Amino acid sequence: MERDLQSKIAWITGGGSGVGQAVARTLAQAGAHVYVSGRRLEPLAATVAQIEAQGGQASAIVVDVAQPDPPRAAVTQIMENHNRLDIYVGAAGYNINRRQFSNLTAQEAGAIIATNLGGAFNASSAVLVAMRTAGDGLLVHIGSWSGRRVRTFSGPAYTAAKAGLLAMSESLNLEVALEGIRSTVIIPGGIDTPLLDNLPTPPPPEQRARLLRPDDCAQAVLWVARLPARVRIDEITITPTIQNV
Structure with a gap:
């Protein structure tokens, strides 16, 4: 029997665009009250407006997940408002067009790792406090x-961060699964998001049209969120049919 998401509380990082925005819309349509976060208020407000226009419930919180304190403050705010946090989806992502050892500085690599891996660790640590108290919860990481x-x-920094994300999620399940908390990594292949604009050579429109859409990943998140608590999905790999590398 599918879990009912009515009245569930979800927090989505990177909720101002791409996969995070699609996940926020999808979970809100399923009945959850979603909190979207990111570093800039304007795109978050646009996501909230889209959700509310469709009859859903959403709130925006400006959060830089690369820093440890803002995620903890966000969880505190959500708990003060609802006294629960059922679903966390980590969709905050970052990369730049200088991606090789030959042109990527240590400072730039550090910033990429800080968002893609450090941010996931900071947010996961924050939500676990609430979920462990409840004895229930779902974490979904967009890998x-x-x-x-x-x-x-x-590039080496982004690749290392996303590989680390898989290990972090596996470690989470080893530690907290018996407490009723589940962790899943969604592993998309080529997907048409704003991150493609930061490739050294962005793909042409006709190629982008054949890639995955953010909504494809959002539907996978929704499926995992609706599964009964006895079911743990460790990883889901999703690729466009044209992908062969």
Whole structure:
């Protein structure tokens, strides 16, 4: 029997665009009250407006997950408002067009890792406090094909961060699954999001049209969220049919 998401509370990082925005819309349509966060208020407000226009419930919180304190403050705010936090979806992602050891500085690599891996750790640590008290909860991390299959176009920093995300989620399940908390990584292949604009050579429109859409990942998140508590999905890999690398 599917879980009913009515009145569930969800927090989505990176909720101002791409996969995070699609997840927020999808969970809100399923009945959850969603909190979207990111570093800039304007795109978050746009996501909230879209959700409310469709009859859903949403709130925006400005959060830089790369820093440890803002995620804890966000969880505190959510708990003060609702006294529960059922679902966390980590969709905050960052990369730049200088991606190789030959042109990527240590400071730039550190910023990429701080958002894609450090941010996931900071947010996960914060939500676990609430979920452990409740004895229930779901964490879903948006990973990348690059974390499973190393390719040069993603760059060493982004690849290392996404590979680390898989190990972090596995560690979470080893530690907290018996407490009723589940962790899943969604591993998309080529997906048409704003991150593609930061590739050294962005793909042309006709190629982007054949890639995954953010809503494809959002539907996978919804499926996992609706599963009964006895079911743990460790990883889901989703690729466009044209992907062969």
